[in-house]
Amino acid sequence: MFQWTKKPGVAEGAAPAVRDINDLKGQVAVISGSTSGIGLALARAVAIRGGAVVLNGLGDPSEIERTRSELESSCGVPVRYHGADMRKGEEVADMVAFAKHDLGRLDILVNNAGIQHVEAVEKFPSDKWEQIIAINLSSAFYATRAAIPIMKAQGRGRIVNIASAHGLVASPFKSAYVAAKHGVLGFTKTVALELAQDNITCNAICPGFVETPIVEKQIADQARTRGISKEAVLKDVILAAQPTKRFVTTDELAGIFLYLVSDLGASANGASFSIDGGWTAQ
Structure with missing residues (x-):
């Protein structure tokens, strides 16, 4: 049976030090x-x-x-x-x-x-x-x-x-x-x-679709191009493609x-x- 061995320098029962992978200091x-x-x-x-x-x-x-x-x-x-x-x-x-x-x-x-x-x-x-x-x-x-x-x-x-x-x-x-x-x-x-x-x-x-300025402009452009209201664009065009129905x-x-x-x-x-x-x- 495989035996786990304690790494040298790690005290019994102590958790090994873990570096924060999201630490971007110096970058x-x-x-x-x-x-x-x-x-x-x-x-x-x-x-x-x-x-x-x-x-x-x-x-x-x-x-x-x-x-x-x-x-x-x-x-x-x-x-x-x-x-x-x-x-x-x-x-x-x-x-x-x-x-x-x-x-x-x-x-x-x-x-x-x-x-x-x-x-x-x-x-x-x-x-x-x-x-x-x-x-x-x-x-x-x-x-x-x-x-x-x-x-x-x-x-x-x-x-x-x-x-x-x-x-x-x-x-x-x-x-x-x-x-x-x-x-x-x-x-x-x-x-x-x-x-x-x-x-x-x-x-x-x-x-x-993320709720950003570029998307906000798209809503107006789509309404103009398709000849429908902004509300209809949001419901039937912008978020229609995303199953979650949210940004x-x-x-x-x-x-x-x-x-x-x-x-x-x-x-x-x-x-x-x-x-x-x-x-x-x-």
């Missing part, structure tokens, strides 16, 4: 699109656990500064802001370089920035298509390309791409968004394979995110994690 995270919504929730999750954060995103400058200052003071960690335009690859790369220069390292990269436009394909504006592909997909490439040398030099890194249930399935009137998010999943797999022996992982989180919460996304950036998530690589209330199980 630095860059999170695009993090002045509101999902990105801000993930930034807060990092800061609460002792990690420094570089915020990025749009909004009123005074409100962004208030958010940055509040996060820094309440969590006691460095919080910076970089105003990179996600449509411009050189600015995205500069955001990553800024983190290394200002905070000394880069451990976590979250490609989260995203926009949406709802319209039938034959009426879809060309400029909106180009903008969505640039922000939702190409920015992930530019940020990741800039981050890889830094992470390789450190011997560890975690890249998390915020995709969508629309990276796995489609919906009408969202051609650019669906195309971009499918692209994010393909990009995630390729990066994971290339870095598999460098102790750098790359995974994607695929949320269902995914940002705390629920933070849970899987913290797993992926921890040591426990080291063998999760090139994977997409559906956090969608059962949407893509149908």
